Amino acid sequence: MRLDSVTIESIEYEVIEKIFKSKMPSLGFSIRKPQIEIAKEIIELIKKEIQCLVVEAGVGTGKSFGYLIPLLIVQKYSDMNFSIIISTGTISLQEQLIKDLNYLKEILNIQSNVVLAKGQTHFLCLDRLTNNYSQKNKSDILKNWSKYSNYGDREEIEKFIPEVREYWNEMNIQKCKFRGCAFYYECGYMKLREAMRKSNNIIVTNHDQLIANAKKIANYRKPLFSEDTEVIVVDEAHNFEEKARNSLTETWDVKKIKSILNTAHRYLKRYSDDQSTRARKSKIEKLVENTFNKFKRHCISEFESNEIHGYDTQRVSLPELEINELNGLISELESYNISLQLVDYISDTIDDLVENIEDLISFLKSLIYDDNHIFWLEATDQKYDTLTINRAPKELDEYIYSYFLGGNDKPQIIFTSATISQSGIDNYEKYGYFLSTLGIDMLKQSKLSLSEPKESPFNYKDNALLYISSTLPHPKERDNFRDESINEILRLITLTKGRAMVLFTSKSDMNFVFQKLKEAGLTWNVLLQNEGSSQQLIKQNFIEDEHSILLSTGTFWEGIDIPGTPLSNLIIYKLPFPVPDPILEYKKSVNFDGFNTVYIPEMITKLRQGLGRLIRKENDKGIATILDPRLSSSQNTTYKSKVLDSLPFKSITEDFAEVERFVNNELKLKN
Numbered sequence: 001m002r003l004d005s006v007t008i009e010s011i012e013y014e015v016i017e018k019i020f021k022s023k024m025p026s027l028g029f030s031i032r033k034p035q036i037e038i039a040k041e042i043i044e045l046i047k048k049e050i051q052c053l054v055v056e057a058g059v060g061t062g063k064s065f066g067y068l069i070p071l072l073i074v075q076k077y078s079d080m081n082f083s084i085i086i087s088t089g090t091i092s093l094q095e096q097l098i099k100d101l102n103y104l105k106e107i108l109n110i111q112s113n114v115v116l117a118k119g120q121t122h123f124l125c126l127d128r129l130t131n132n133y134s135q136k137n138k139s140d141i142l143k144n145w146s147k148y149s150n151y152g153d154r155e156e157i158e159k160f161i162p163e164v165r166e167y168w169n170e171m172n173i174q175k176c177k178f179r180g181c182a183f184y185y186e187c188g189y190m191k192l193r194e195a196m197r198k199s200n201n202i203i204v205t206n207h208d209q210l211i212a213n214a215k216k217i218a219n220y221r222k223p224l225f226s227e228d229t230e231v232i233v234v235d236e237a238h239n240f241e242e243k244a245r246n247s248l249t250e251t252w253d254v255k256k257i258k259s260i261l262n263t264a265h266r267y268l269k270r271y272s273d274d275q276s277t278r279a280r281k282s283k284i285e286k287l288v289e290n291t292f293n294k295f296k297r298h299c300i301s302e303f304e305s306n307e308i309h310g311y312d313t314q315r316v317s318l319p320e321l322e323i324n325e326l327n328g329l330i331s332e333l334e335s336y337n338i339s340l341q342l343v344d345y346i347s348d349t350i351d352d353l354v355e356n357i358e359d360l361i362s363f364l365k366s367l368i369y370d371d372n373h374i375f376w377l378e379a380t381d382q383k384y385d386t387l388t389i390n391r392a393p394k395e396l397d398e399y400i401y402s403y404f405l406g407g408n409d410k411p412q413i414i415f416t417s418a419t420i421s422q423s424g425i426d427n428y429e430k431y432g433y434f435l436s437t438l439g440i441d442m443l444k445q446s447k448l449s450l451s452e453p454k455e456s457p458f459n460y461k462d463n464a465l466l467y468i469s470s471t472l473p474h475p476k477e478r479d480n481f482r483d484e485s486i487n488e489i490l491r492l493i494t495l496t497k498g499r500a501m502v503l504f505t506s507k508s509d510m511n512f513v514f515q516k517l518k519e520a521g522l523t524w525n526v527l528l529q530n531e532g533s534s535q536q537l538i539k540q541n542f543i544e545d546e547h548s549i550l551l552s553t554g555t556f557w558e559g560i561d562i563p564g565t566p567l568s569n570l571i572i573y574k575l576p577f578p579v580p581d582p583i584l585e586y587k588k589s590v591n592f593d594g595f596n597t598v599y600i601p602e603m604i605t606k607l608r609q610g611l612g613r614l615i616r617k618e619n620d621k622g623i624a625t626i627l628d629p630r631l632s633s634s635q636n637t638t639y640k641s642k643v644l645d646s647l648p649f650k651s652i653t654e655d656f657a658e659v660e661r662f663v664n665n666e667l668k669l670k671n
Contacts, residue, residue: 046412261336
């Protein structure tokens, strides 16, 4: 950090301790030892000019205040202005951090500018609003939105104009025209972008925008955020690798290609024979469709094969490519692009089209010649109508290192999460998988600080019990496992009279169990997380109907917070091993004993996230179950102890009678 070292040295640990041990308790907060430890480690990071701190902090440690308070104090007492970026994986944590920051600013008398930087789709587009609704009965939105939000933030506007949610996709920012827009100087999102670049900022953002900002800096372009940024906090860091890979992934589909060709044709037909240009366009479209139809047939074959094992597979490797046909498509595109460049018309749109087609040509050539990327096909529906072809760099860790860690001019960075360690003999081994995936292991030891993982202060020993079912068939016996799992689920939810959430890795398994529970004629409501359903709405329904049972997958494995008795019974249907895909298979291929060094750590991280949904507050009590028998003594798997040692549960049993005693004696749930 380039802060005045004399100023930083003057901020002694006693100052931080005084805030946590005197100031915060006087305001009704409990003293939490892990908070003070995190705060001291951050001061140490700054004083010793360490590049990177990695700290795991379990649920209930209060890690947000643990890093916010020391950073705010350093910022306050520094002789020079500097900005702080805090990045998270979920919008819910971003919104909570904004509340925490505004509260801490007040009680610590701090003047920093706090900015919540969300993606552009969260903001109102005045251009689209005017074009779509100026002549319709949406004039109240057009006239009054600025009364409720400085930047046109959907969440703020919806509180006062609820009907916005019905039309949001038609009025939010999809593709910003920037200075080409007639509303540029009135645009709330543009005002937000200006606020994001001010000095002495505290910017709360998401991983996607943080990575986009780093890419801009690496490409010598104007950054999104304050150029005086000196500290970055990456919270919910367990999913940072996935966000980085998504950011660096290039994707093409038929719809995207046709859209480019259609726009290009509108210009070409003005300056050349329409019939000729239409024929050339049709020929290219036919070649594209033929290629994607072959990809589609390959996917159907691969997906159906994987469905046998209960996977909702989305990614598969490319089939063997027909090089001559691919070269033919490339040749036609190159000729088409030359014609577009010869159009005697100055337009930014044409320049963009030429660049887009060049990007497509480069992408297609890389399918033949490139060995530095991973390629795969991906579908997001059962009809494969959304089939995409994708590529991402193999050495993702090198990109992350260069963006955030390499060089002397990078901000200091703190990675934190409740689930970034595994079992191990020392901190380097505990954090080993996390360090290697993000390229942190490339740092010199003198530039890296690894905090001792901080366990949750919650009383897991007395308040929680983990039950591992040992009698069910192996999950590979899919039909048998499914059929017999129903009886075990019914036994468990009967014990707690509902109040249960079941987490699945497969939608097909989830739908199967839902149907069986409906057929069982339960007196409790069974809720199903549907495709595209609002997480907040189904969560609220689950909380309000205390005896309900929620079947869920996907995003419900992490981030969802349901304290109290509505969630007294958490059931993990299967161990969340990642579905084999080209990315994981590549990582496995370059690691010794890839199953244990890639698939097991990936599974443990997600399992810990899922089990973390049970105990959310100090007085919470409950049972957690892993139906998958691979962690039971009957299976004797090589990874059993590694997995169990990484979990916070102190009481683990395979005896259902013990579960019954715990529910009756400890939970004491009312009817």
